[in-house]
Amino acid sequence: MSRVLDAAAPRRRGRVPAALLIPAGMGLLFLVLPLAGLVVRAPWTTLPQRLTEPGALTALRLSVQTATLATVLCLLLGVPLAWLLARVEFPGRRLVRALVTVPLVLPPVVGGVALLLVFGRRGLIGGWLDATFGVTLPFTTAGVVLAESFVAMPFLVIAVEGALRAADHRYEEAAATLGAGRWTTFTHVTLPLVAPGLAAGAVLCWARALGEFGATITFAGNYPGRTQTMPLAVYLALETDLESAIVLSLVLLTVSVGILAALRDRWITGP
Amino acid sequence: MSARARRTALAALVALAGLAVAGCGGGDDPAPGGSGDGRVNGTVTVFAAASLTESFTRIGRDFEAAYPGSTVTFNFAGSSALANQINQGAPADVFASAAARNMTTVTEAGDADGTPATFARNQLVIAVPRGNPAGVTGLADLTRPGVKVALCADQVPCGTAARSALDAAGVALTPVTLEQDVKGALAKVKLGEVDASLVYRTDARAATADVTGVEFPESARAVNDYPIVALKDAPNRAGAPAFVAYVRSAPAQAVLAEAGFQGL
Amino acid sequence: MTAPLLDARLVVDRDAFRLEVPLRVAPGEVVALLGPNGAGKTTALRALAGLHPLTAGHVTLDGVDLDRPASRGWVPTERRPIGVVFQDYLLFPHLSALDNVAFGPRRHGIDRRAARATARDWLGRVGLAGQAHRRPRQLSGGQAQRVALARALAVEPSLLLLDEPLAALDARTRLDTRAELHRHLSAHQGATVLVTHDPLDALALADRLVIVEGGRVVQEGDGPSVTARPRTDYVARLVGLNLYRGRAEGHGVRVAPELTLTVADRLNGEAFVAFRPAAVALHPARPEGSPRNTWAGTVAGVQRHGDNVRVQLDGPIGVAADVTPAAAAQLRLIPGQRVWVAVKATETHAYPATG
Numbered sequence: 001m002s003r004v005l006d007a008a009a010p011r012r013r014g015r016v017p018a019a020l021l022i023p024a025g026m027g028l029l030f031l032v033l034p035l036a037g038l039v040v041r042a043p044w045t046t047l048p049q050r051l052t053e054p055g056a057l058t059a060l061r062l063s064v065q066t067a068t069l070a071t072v073l074c075l076l077l078g079v080p081l082a083w084l085l086a087r088v089e090f091p092g093r094r095l096v097r098a099l100v101t102v103p104l105v106l107p108p109v110v111g112g113v114a115l116l117l118v119f120g121r122r123g124l125i126g127g128w129l130d131a132t133f134g135v136t137l138p139f140t141t142a143g144v145v146l147a148e149s150f151v152a153m154p155f156l157v158i159a160v161e162g163a164l165r166a167a168d169h170r171y172e173e174a175a176a177t178l179g180a181g182r183w184t185t186f187t188h189v190t191l192p193l194v195a196p197g198l199a200a201g202a203v204l205c206w207a208r209a210l211g212e213f214g215a216t217i218t219f220a221g222n223y224p225g226r227t228q229t230m231p232l233a234v235y236l237a238l239e240t241d242l243e244s245a246i247v248l249s250l251v252l253l254t255v256s257v258g259i260l261a262a263l264r265d266r267w268i269t270g271p
Numbered sequence: 272m273s274a275r276a277r278r279t280a281l282a283a284l285v286a287l288a289g290l291a292v293a294g295c296g297g298g299d300d301p302a303p304g305g306s307g308d309g310r311v312n313g314t315v316t317v318f319a320a321a322s323l324t325e326s327f328t329r330i331g332r333d334f335e336a337a338y339p340g341s342t343v344t345f346n347f348a349g350s351s352a353l354a355n356q357i358n359q360g361a362p363a364d365v366f367a368s369a370a371a372r373n374m375t376t377v378t379e380a381g382d383a384d385g386t387p388a389t390f391a392r393n394q395l396v397i398a399v400p401r402g403n404p405a406g407v408t409g410l411a412d413l414t415r416p417g418v419k420v421a422l423c424a425d426q427v428p429c430g431t432a433a434r435s436a437l438d439a440a441g442v443a444l445t446p447v448t449l450e451q452d453v454k455g456a457l458a459k460v461k462l463g464e465v466d467a468s469l470v471y472r473t474d475a476r477a478a479t480a481d482v483t484g485v486e487f488p489e490s491a492r493a494v495n496d497y498p499i500v501a502l503k504d505a506p507n508r509a510g511a512p513a514f515v516a517y518v519r520s521a522p523a524q525a526v527l528a529e530a531g532f533q534g535l
Numbered sequence: 536m537t538a539p540l541l542d543a544r545l546v547v548d549r550d551a552f553r554l555e556v557p558l559r560v561a562p563g564e565v566v567a568l569l570g571p572n573g574a575g576k577t578t579a580l581r582a583l584a585g586l587h588p589l590t591a592g593h594v595t596l597d598g599v600d601l602d603r604p605a606s607r608g609w610v611p612t613e614r615r616p617i618g619v620v621f622q623d624y625l626l627f628p629h630l631s632a633l634d635n636v637a638f639g640p641r642r643h644g645i646d647r648r649a650a651r652a653t654a655r656d657w658l659g660r661v662g663l664a665g666q667a668h669r670r671p672r673q674l675s676g677g678q679a680q681r682v683a684l685a686r687a688l689a690v691e692p693s694l695l696l697l698d699e700p701l702a703a704l705d706a707r708t709r710l711d712t713r714a715e716l717h718r719h720l721s722a723h724q725g726a727t728v729l730v731t732h733d734p735l736d737a738l739a740l741a742d743r744l745v746i747v748e749g750g751r752v753v754q755e756g757d758g759p760s761v762t763a764r765p766r767t768d769y770v771a772r773l774v775g776l777n778l779y780r781g782r783a784e785g786h787g788v789r790v791a792p793e794l795t796l797t798v799a800d801r802l803n804g805e806a807f808v809a810f811r812p813a814a815v816a817l818h819p820a821r822p823e824g825s826p827r828n829t830w831a832g833t834v835a836g837v838q839r840h841g842d843n844v845r846v847q848l849d850g851p852i853g854v855a856a857d858v859t860p861a862a863a864a865q866l867r868l869i870p871g872q873r874v875w876v877a878v879k880a881t882e883t884h885a886y887p888a889t890g
Binding site: 168170173174175178179188189192193 | 615643
């Protein structure tokens, strides 16, 4: 009896159940087919000259720069926020956690309007910034970074908070017994422990910022070289020329997938 | 899994399957109404330029009153997006464009049933926030330092029109933003983020609560014609021409004029 | 006893549980807190480390109040002169063995190079000079334990705390590591508190045992006195003795209403009687002759115990008896079997229950 079971066990483990495999395959197709559509419809013959159009490269460079800056901003503000949510008991923590996810459910265009109402020329803080420092954010590259950060930060905060909750906090106690204060413990023990989650969160954040459209065009507008990121360029290209929209989309996809794959190999799976 | 959750999951599956079917063969479905006998009923699906939102919504209600048993549903969006959707086989009966160029996209693809007819004209005005804080009275004021201007992008009709008007006036200005559509440009004015924008008179009139329209003479050089056409693959064979005809009738023209469109 | 380096009365209330343990440890002394799971040993250790605040009482180390709720005295963990070896070591997984050991000295203001030199020295002392650049996951259990010890000692703590330091090791490694740990603990100049549920670890490593049960100290003393005179069933089981409490009058101690044991010692009042399972003889019929203590019992369980067989017996008192396998076979010891139990008075040890 037991021998029969033993012989059957590895076979059963090796087989992937159809109930999982079929929807998994459908899910993959669902995600990949639109991509295939872009590739199939791409104007391959005119591709080289379209790629070298200065507008496309300018938008691409601006996209990568702003997404990277937005990720840095999210790391600076989001990691401490995630730590607070994961490690400090305070009244209203559940409410704060819900508030952090608001940009996820808010239509990005609404997010852009909300940003204008705060940081705009007549906004709560924007008016003061303008009057005091002569700083205006709408229609500037800084505004693009701000809009992208607003939309992308929840991805980082949620990923890092999850990693912090999963991390064994007794390592932090061990650090304390060795004389490490709170801050040193955070930088020398906590952060390295959650590094994989941190990297995953940063990558998600960067990817979301790179694809950001609604909040950006609403808050920062659209001006080539200053606030026109790749998604905006794609959208406007759609107005006149489907093929150049496809080319721009493919460029954005290639660059983002390339960077994500490279980072994943180096940081996320680790040695 | 509870019975309710199972039902929900099932419903989702059915919906997915429905999507797949619709994606494969939407054109083969029988027309939703009024197929052959000339009677107008059922649903008329109208793809209309975003700038027609307010006036067409009213015209649609009037049409339903005039043809009992019919329902008008609208898809308001940028004209070029609509033209793309129609060319990709979206099940529309009527296309009303804000620019001749996007109509050409549709007719050249052979998706139009007959020749498009112009049903309205629109002109640009300078939209300024209520109270006109920058004191804009004409195109020349837009080049003053410190005056922030939002224009539509060149790729969309209001941008093309603005470019023509500015060229005609010999005004060279650098906007702070090139918006993806006229509503976006207008929103920036409403929120006071810019001091002025060139938008259609109809759009300015629909936003009188927050926006004032300043007329300027050069706008006559950039008049925008709105063409309308019934579509070849219209699911509602009787409803499509009926709606096109209704839009060109006196009651509908009155609604359009009230919205700020120029009469024909 | 020299003046204590550590003077503590640990009182911690947690839900319905109250820990109340007085503790004094002299310089160079190793004290083991020994007790069953849930006795509060680890809570006591955490309170000493400042990882759990006291409800009342005090922790005073070298004259400094580390924790004294009554006067709001509090020194946070990172400023206490302590070193802790955790049960599963908690070596930082992202640092090499060397940097794990250097972590403490670095935090105490020593520059990187000097801290690494100190760490290398300590790794050498625990015999791991060759493993300095390995990550914790590349170390064996015994090596990880030694790195954890080196890490705790590298800050030269006044108070060294060890939580079940050998529990995570397999039996073979445990023997070697125990001997080595004993060497390092003997060399440590400060006070050492060791928490364990293993009496062998406690006896091998500690100068003095503090037995904790249910949050209270039930017995305290050096190894020989605790093993010779257990005062609770838990300690008796730990050291492998049958233990009874009763009323003594001369050479008789009444341990059950109908059973008075005759003992070699002479005393009066509340008393404990202890004897080894090997001192218990079993007979198919009532024995005649020299054994003075006999009673009828019922076999409740039989199991192998080393080379012998351990028999659990019910009766007026429960008792464990060790017999040879041959005797067990001859007696046909199966549960439910009735046998006669005999214990010589000279094999018993009686001592007062008070004081």
